[in-house]
Every structure is written in structure tokens, then in C-alpha cells.
Amino acid sequence: MALPLESVPNLSEGREEATLDALREAMSGPARLLDVHADADHHRSVYTLVGSGEELVDTLTAGIRRAVELIDLGRHEGAHPRVGAADVVPFVFLRPEHELDARVAATELADRISSELELPVFFYGRLTEDSREPAFFRRGGTEALQRRIDEDELSPDRGPDQLHPTAGAVLVGVRRPLIAFNVNLRARNAEVAREIAGIVRERDGGFPGVRALGLDLPSAGLVQVSMNVTDWEASALHELVERIVAEAHARGADVIGSELVGLMPAGAAVEAAGALLKIDGFDPTRVLELRLLDD
Numbered sequence: 001m002a003l004p005l006e007s008v009p010n011l012s013e014g015r016e017e018a019t020l021d022a023l024r025e026a027m028s029g030p031a032r033l034l035d036v037h038a039d040a041d042h043h044r045s046v047y048t049l050v051g052s053g054e055e056l057v058d059t060l061t062a063g064i065r066r067a068v069e070l071i072d073l074g075r076h077e078g079a080h081p082r083v084g085a086a087d088v089v090p091f092v093f094l095r096p097e098h099e100l101d102a103r104v105a106a107t108e109l110a111d112r113i114s115s116e117l118e119l120p121v122f123f124y125g126r127l128t129e130d131s132r133e134p135a136f137f138r139r140g141g142t143e144a145l146q147r148r149i150d151e152d153e154l155s156p157d158r159g160p161d162q163l164h165p166t167a168g169a170v171l172v173g174v175r176r177p178l179i180a181f182n183v184n185l186r187a188r189n190a191e192v193a194r195e196i197a198g199i200v201r202e203r204d205g206g207f208p209g210v211r212a213l214g215l216d217l218p219s220a221g222l223v224q225v226s227m228n229v230t231d232w233e234a235s236a237l238h239e240l241v242e243r244i245v246a247e248a249h250a251r252g253a254d255v256i257g258s259e260l261v262g263l264m265p266a267g268a269a270v271e272a273a274g275a276l277l278k279i280d281g282f283d284p285t286r287v288l289e290l291r292l293l294d295d
Contacts (some may be wrong), residue, residue: 004050005102006058006092006177006289007031008262011067014043019070023047026066031059041217042226044087046180050260060089068167073142079215080226081138083145085167086113088134090125093172102174103127110172110218114159117167120149123171125131129190133213134171135187142168176282179229179268180261181237183244184224187253190216193223196247200240202227207235207243215263222256230270238275266290 004128009027013019024043027033031051037046047063064086071085071255074084089109091102103126107116110121122137137145137154146163148154155161156169163169194214197258198204209231215224225244229235245255267284284290 003094003098004032004106005053005092005098006054007047007049007089008058008092008180009047009049009063009089010087011029011045011047011062011063011071012043012073012076012078012083012085012087013039013067013071014045014078015231017038018138020045022070023066024064024097027059027063029059031055035262039080039261041078041215041224042080043076044080044082046262053101053108056091057109058111060109061116064119064170065090065117066115067118068164073168079217080133081141081213082168083138083142083163084169084171085164086117086119086169086170087168088124088173090172090175094176105280106172106174110158110170113170114156117164118168119164120156120161120169121160122154122169122171123173124171125159125175127172127174127217133211134173137169137171139155143286145169177265179227179232179237179264181227181229181240181264182259182261183225183227183241184217184220184222184256184259185225185228185248185253186221186256187248187251190214190223192251193225196244197225197227199247200243200247201226207240209234210228211240212242223253230267232271232289236271236275238272239266251275 027047035048067085091106092104093099113119114121124159197212197214200206201210211228213226270284
């Protein structure tokens with residue numbers, strides 16, 4: 001079966017239904033829209049698209065154009081860090097041999113949104129030599145990013161040297177599939193979630209390929225360990241949850257549930273199922289539908 005490319009744009013809107021409806025409509029073709037996940041506390045929506053490179057570039061250009069029209073970062077407050085109305089736009093290759101296709105499409109999108117929408121674009125992930133990630137650009141928000149540009153620490157890869165007054169910048173990248181996965185806790189304060197995030201993330205000696213933040217979810221009355229699992233084969237989800245549960249209990253907190261943002265690779269779900277069911281040698285080749293897709 002020929003696999004398409006995937007893109008998972010993250011837009012800085014998670015509350016206004018009329019705006020979310022307009023963004024969904026803009027993202028509905030010619031690429032195929034598989035999923036929309038909106039979160040009011042994060043004030044963010046995540047769109048899962050698949051298609052050819054050309055289909056994705058056309059769809060994303062239309063969606064980003066609509067985001068620029070409707071989202072004003074000057075009035076934006078949310079738990080998730082961001083530097084743009086269209087904050088991050090990754091192109092995801094599902095098989096290694098499609099990485100070049102993802103790079104070509106990402107570069108074409110950057111050219112279009114910088115020229116047509118006059119937005120500065122910064123590359124991340126496999127579009128950069130040092131594999132810098134979105135957090136590198138987000139620290140301190142848009143004011144800090146503009147200051148770093150003005151001081152010649154950074155320069156956009158495409159587009160103007162001035163951030164858009166209401167839409168900021170766009171981070172465009174290329175990466176492998178990842179799992180955006182959150183665990184919600186009932187705890188005395190968000191510091192508990194931040195402590196646990198520091199324990200599980202790779203940067204501080206935790207699980208390989210795990211990036212994590214501790215966030216407050218005021219509307220839900222909860223706190224959250226918000227994660228991107230960039231290498232699910234190195235860090236199994238069920239083991240990650242087990243560690244978070246143990247650390248939460250040690251701090252007098254309760255795990256309320258977990259949340260998947262967007263879609264996840266089937267292999268990660270199969271691995272978790274095999275471990276919990278204690279089936280020896282259980283892998284994607286033992287799942288009927290996945291075997292049919294490979295034939």
C-alpha cells in the first residue's frame with residue numbers, strides 16, 4: 001500500500017467554536033483531514049492531515065492564511081508555549097524512503113507562506129543541521145524571539161526579519177511520527193506535574209525520546225504532564241504511564257486519565273496491548289488489518 005505524507009499543524013486557537021469551525025473548513029481539502037483535537041486550556045488545536053506533498057502544501061497554505069486572518073496572538077493566553085498563530089507545521093514521513101518528499105514539501109510550504117502571507121519561517125527538526133526543536137524558538141515567547149532576531153542571534157529561514165504583528169512566526173519542520181500524549185493528575189498544584197515532567201523527559205535523564213512539560217489546566221481543575229514521545233520504540237507508553245503513576249502517588253497525587261492528541265502509530269498501541277495482555281512475541285505482524293496493509 002502506498003503511504004501518503006502526514007502533516008500535523010498546531011494552531012493557536014482552542015476555544016472559540018466559530019474560529020475552530022472556520023479553521024477546520026480551511027483544512028478540509030485537497031488533503032484529507034483525519035482528526036482535529038482542540039484544547040481550551042492549551043488554547044490550541046491540532047489537525048492531522050494526509051496526502052501528497054502538493055495536496056498538503058495547498059491545504060496548509062489555505063489553513064495558515066485563515067489562521068492569520070482569525071488569530072491575534074496579542075489577545076492569546078494559554079498553557080502551551082507558542083510563537084505563531086500557526087505555531088508549528090511538521091511534515092511527517094511514515095517510511096524512511098519518503099523523508100526527501102517531506103523535505104521538498106516543507107520547503108515549498110515555507111516559500112509560499114513567506115511570499116504570499118509575509119510570515120517569517122524558521123526550520124526545525126530534520127530541516128536543520130543541528131536538529132533544533134520548537135522549544136529553541138519558543139523560549140520567552142514572541143517578544144524574546146524578535147529580540148533574538150534583532151540581535152542577530154537568529155535569522156528566519158524564509159520571509160521577513162519582523163514577526164507578523166498578530167500572527168508571529170511559523171515553525172516548519174520534518175520529523176518521524178511521534179505521539180502527543182498527556183497524563184492528567186489531581187494534585188495540590190502544577191509544581192507536581194512539573195516535577196514529574198522533569199523525571200520522565202530525556203533532557204533531564206528520563207525516558208529516551210520523551211519531551212515533557214508540567215501544565216496547569218484551570219478549567220478542568222487538574223494539572224497535566226504534557227508529552228511528545230518522539231521515539232515510541234525506545235520508550236513504551238505503558239512503561240511511561242507506570243512511572244508517572246508511581247511518581248504521582250509518591251507526591252500524594254492521583255492520575256485521572258490520559259489523553260491522545262491526534263493519531264498514533266499502530267505499532268505503539270500493539271506494543272502496549274501485548275505487554276498488558278502478557279502475550280509473548282506480540283508485534284504488528286500479529287494484527288490482521290496491519291498484515292493486510294503490508295501485502
